[in-house]
Amino acid sequence: MPDRLPPLTALRAFDAAARHMSFQAAAAELNVTPAALSFQIKSLEEHFGGPLFRRLNRAVELTEAGRALAPGCARGFRELSTAWQTARRISETNTLTVTAGPALTAKWLAPRLYEFARVHPEIDLRFSASLQIVDLENAGVDVAIRFSANVDERYFSIPVRKEWMTPVMTPALAERYTTPESLTDAPLIFDDSLASLQNPPGWPNWFRAMGMDFEPTHGPRFSNADHAIDAAAAGMGIVLGRRAIILQDLLEGRLVAPFKTAVEIDAQFNFACLKGTETRPNVAAFRDWFFSEIEKTAYVSDDFEIIPSSGIRPA
Template identity: 60%
Template structure:
């Protein structure tokens, strides 16, 4: 064996075959014939000076040397792919990939996509609706919008709070006449959102009734794992939702929902925007961030005249 690295094509063939444990599947992935892939691996073994695979009847398995080589080659090719994508993003100013939770994507971002396109026709927005933790390089993501209490996002990330969150009862206009007071809501069909059950202090129906000097008693009503589904049910007249202002802004403006009560619960949890540090100065990033700031400011009028009660101040 010599220290000089073998050809990249031979290493690529080995990595694919080791990952699939199949020459045929590896050849299909690399769009070459099985014979061509086998030749590449054979040349790699000759370069190495020892077998990397054991050829069995209808299968292959790695030798000890192959097992030592496989993890490093997989990591190396993943790093190369990430570096290639990162380099591409430095010259591609026409595409911006944004990830946000499914509810925020459906109820806030998507309805405003046309507005952004009108203002910035030179930028193509792409959305990835997900709540999982993102790796900007690995997942090919430019900007992440996340809901939570924030904290230390690390020295390599730019982080900016874009909008706070508060909740108040919302319902179809036809239901508003049937439930004119906070007391009457005790008998209303209440809709619950389990996706914010992790908030501490809690921002739920029990907390809202306590903020009004009332006790809910037995909890009843339909439960939803996603806030956007609960909002859709409320718009259909199925019940009253403790609506999150960030997700109901358009529905309130269009009168598909009304929020007739003054009391609202505010939480320290908020939406923030994250991107690799330095990216916020790039033209397409700056345009999107400024657009976010303008659009979120428009929601402030919903809070005018309301009695905001911090979740921390509601007694248990």
């Protein structure tokens, strides 16, 4: 039995057939004829010195040797694919793929991206608005902006400013509900987008921060933060809004925050990329722009008394 590795095309044919347990399905995946695939596997078995498949009437199954080879072969092709994609991304200095949650993308990133495009016309920016926690090593993504209480040590990560929540409403509703006590009779909107956090913030937290033991339960509930904010901007009611998600609506006057008390959240946004890629020109350019844009509106937090969650007395 030779020690040298067999041809990559033969191993690729074996991997596809082992996954599908069908020469015909494997041939379709690789866009070759079943006869061509069968020839590749036969040549692999000759190279190995024994059968890797048992040919049955209308199916195939792996021999003991085939079962030993299949997992390593599959891992090898996955790692080869990952390495190839990583090398391609590194060489493509004119493209940048960024993922962020739908709410941050709609409410914070999208209104500002024209400025990045103006300053960096050489970078082709591609966005994926998703709540899925992607594996940066395998997902073809350069930068992830994620809201979490934890930091993934595998990545280069920079925390963004602390997030807080405060009631926001239309100017018309602000004229009707002028005190924290008046909110007990107001139409309240619930943003459930942070329900997965260990200590999810909500209306009871804010009312306790104001010295009130009031736990509202009735009102429309939204699983996406941007939908809850849009409902408030349409006049449906009052929502406890997150700083980054309400910022643009506050600056443009669609919403106001009349009560200058905010509750800090036990989580924050993080800018993350693979370690070693933070110095790539396109990643560094986006990072510098991202944090400079955050600093432009940092003054908004100065208007609020921000109470840490640990400082709120329990009900």
